[in-house]
Amino acid sequence: MHQVQPSRLKIALDMMGGDHGPLSTIPAAITAVSENPQLDLILVGDTVAIQQALTDSGISSHPQLQIQHASQQVLMTDKPSVALRTKRDSSMRVALDLVDQQKVQACVSAGNTGALIAMAHYVLKMLNGIERPALISALPTTVGTPVFMLDLGATVNCDSDTLFQFAVMGAVMAEEVESIHQPKVALLNMGEEEIKGSDQIKRTSLLLSECSDINYIGYIEGNDIFSGKADVIVCDGFVGNVALKTCEGVAKLIIKRFEQALKNSMSAHLFGWMIKPLLKSIGTGVNPDHYNGASLIGLRGIVVKSHGNATKEAFLSAIRQAVREVERQVPAKIKDRLEHVLIDKA
Amino acid sequence: MHQVQPSRLKIALDMMGGDHGPLSTIPAAITAVSENPQLDLILVGDTVAIQQALTDSGISSHPQLQIQHASQQVLMTDKPSVALRTKRDSSMRVALDLVDQQKVQACVSAGNTGALIAMAHYVLKMLNGIERPALISALPTTVGTPVFMLDLGATVNCDSDTLFQFAVMGAVMAEEVESIHQPKVALLNMGEEEIKGSDQIKRTSLLLSECSDINYIGYIEGNDIFSGKADVIVCDGFVGNVALKTCEGVAKLIIKRFEQALKNSMSAHLFGWMIKPLLKSIGTGVNPDHYNGASLIGLRGIVVKSHGNATKEAFLSAIRQAVREVERQVPAKIKDRLEHVLIDKA
Incomplete structure (x- = not known):
């Protein structure tokens, strides 16, 4: 299993989520890596669509951007339980799997909120001591x-x-x-x-x-x-x-x-x-909700949700939010704090 | 028991409720009767304070305004259950009693919302078929x-x-x-x-x-x-x-x-x-909430709640709301509609 290099930040992006798909996620990804040389992004989704959007943005490849193909896409109209069962090769699910496999330290999606919560809960599981996730x-x-x-x-x-x-x-x-x-x-x-x-x-x-x-x-x-x-x-x-x-x-x-x-x-x-x-x-x-990312917390991994109607700026803001949570090691801090609180209560 | 003359509208006002008491309720009452010759108002509260506020407003008496003394006042900080038990001669309670005794067709208060709900529920009781009141x-x-x-x-x-x-x-x-x-x-x-x-x-x-x-x-x-x-x-x-x-x-x-x-x-x-x-x-x-009155419905009487921080205009608007509900006989219409719905369902 590939482990993340400790000195670098690696984040998976669900490129197909949201109302605008690669049209807003690609420009956000390009800006995010250009402003942060320590950041690597895995662009998850349909390779052809992503490559096309990259080319349209004037770059064919970038050392900090890597494409990972996913054959499916979770639609905004998909029911969470159906998406969970039937969309195992969706860009959303693959991005979450990358977090679970520790190939990345966080993922960002502007897709269907209900599906993201259901999939993240299923794939990443809850932190010890936390019963339910929260946005x-x-x-x-x-x-x-x-x-x-x-x-x-x-x-x-x-x-x-x-x-x-x-x-x-x-x-x-x-x-x-x-x-x-x-x-x-x-x-x-x-x-x-x-x-x-x-x-x-x-x-x-x-x-x-x-x-x-x-x-x-x-x-x-x-x-x-x-x-x-x-x-x-x-x-x-x-x-x-x-x-x-x-x-x-x-x-x-x-x-x-x-x-x-x-x-x-x-x-x-x-x-x-x-x-x-x-x-x-x-x-x-x-x-x-339109501007900042909302973080899905309580899980064993970092998941940031950008608004479905996210613009480039909103998606970029969600990527920055994910970077901050990785740098501050939020899930580990939550776990530590909870253990501390529970010991104090005991 | 005095019955309301059918041709006239008669409404009780809790003069002591709200942050401003008679300072806003008196001017509202005066405007309400001057714009509606069919309307009689019973001003419930401390007689001295009400009479003083009337005099300050330039009228010592008015044929459509009648004062009814109440020795107590429900404070904004009173707990509803305590107000219900201990403030039986409060302006709020007396105004509700007047509705119950059919001496008036409605009451209006800018007082403590929780106390008003508790008292109105206790005094007026629910309409048949309605289990709980609603604002x-x-x-x-x-x-x-x-x-x-x-x-x-x-x-x-x-x-x-x-x-x-x-x-x-x-x-x-x-x-x-x-x-x-x-x-x-x-x-x-x-x-x-x-x-x-x-x-x-x-x-x-x-x-x-x-x-x-x-x-x-x-x-x-x-x-x-x-x-x-x-x-x-x-x-x-x-x-x-x-x-x-x-x-x-x-x-x-x-x-x-x-x-x-x-x-x-x-x-x-x-x-x-x-x-x-x-x-x-x-x-x-x-x-x-600041501007219009909220109606407490589902009860066997009409109760309109004006905002605690009600200005003269807001309290006047709540009186007008009460008038409209009396004219349209809202509680009777709710009862009829509910019976109709339940018959259809059965």
Whole structure:
């Protein structure tokens, strides 16, 4: 088995995933290697399509880029369980297999999220002590520093142990990826103190209060996700997914409203040309899902998910995210921290 | 027992609730009666404080305004269960009692949401066939027509029967309050088709598909809440509360970003004075929780909740909402529709 040379970074890219396939993944790969001489990329997918896209980009070959053929492609419409069973030679699956075989240190995909979660879980397995994977992303805040939110959709039903493990993982991500010292960890909850039914959240709160390794600051409400009160926000995958996608919906609504207000404004034609691109960039900025990669954590390997509609910039950002996680050895750090927490609890 | 004269509208107002108390509720009450000669309001709360606020507003008495003394006040920090047990002469409780005694046709409060839900549930009881109350609000969309979303925080744990009942109630609200013909009803869900654990959502989807009285259009994701795809969006109270409050957070973030972008812009001082109020109004517009009243439905009476930080305009809007629900006899319509649906199902 080929082992990764310790001095170099090696990452597999699912070239066929996302709405644009090689059209956005190839330019991102070329920029990624040109800005990082230590980085080698394995471009996984249809050799002909990849080679063609490379040629179209003006290079036929590159010493840091290597193509690995995969005959299949996971479609955005594929059901996760079907993709898992029937697409064993898909670009997504082969990229994950390369992580499992330790031929690369991480993989990046802009493909079908459900399929990626199912395949990654199956191929890479969970870290010891972690029961379920989580999707985590760094969201913007009004104070400048990002907030890490998890789970954004990998695990729908979470018991208190799972949420506790998410809190540990989120804290490690904030420390390692953003160098936030003793990150403030909060649980997403409703405003009312006495809420019925969220027993698992109350139990998680108790677990976190008792854990000296976590800087737990208590509950947080939806209106404070972006206020900078917390560095890490923990919730189950259903709630996190709805919250993140609602952000996208609100951003669109606000931009639409603003455009309408400008239309009705006498001065619209005076400065509309300047405001519109500003609005667009702000809309993109608060759709972190569109911009940053989301990491699938809790697994024995590094998997970064770029948005399905990823542009070159978004896919490049996901590659950089993977590089950072490799350099900081995030899975090993999560494992260490969890062991430490569990020893302290025992 | 005094019965309401059929030709007139009579509504009780909790004057002491909300952050501003009579300072915002009195001006709203005065405007409400001046714009609607059929409307009588019972101002519930501390007589001295109410009388003082009336005098400060330039009127000592008004034929459509009547004061009803209540010696207690539910504080925003009161736990719902404690308020329910110990604040039986609070302005909130007395206003609800007036609805129960049919001395008024509705009540409006800007007070502690949890306490209002607990008290309203206890005092008014559920309509036959409805198991749990729901908070519903009309949210703005990019296409202009509003979308009714429920539950926004009254019932945290919802089984499929409860969610189904919410769908029926939401459809009635959209028809009666906004005159939307055969409103399109959707269930809030994650993107993935095969999601684990949301069995109650799948079961609800099946129940709705089989119900010919509901124009059920299937699942909707968070990014489509404001797109106008649906007229009614159904979810459990935890998810709805997080989604609504997340909107508030995103709106703040976008406005902050915009302000920062303006600051860095050369032309900021040229048109910043014009943009800022626009931004503020847009921010308010997408915080419907701040602007419109949310109705607590499923009960044997009409209860409208205004935001805790309600301004005069917001409280006035909540009074108008209560008037509309009285005129359209929303609880009776919900009861009728539910009976119809259940007969069809049987």
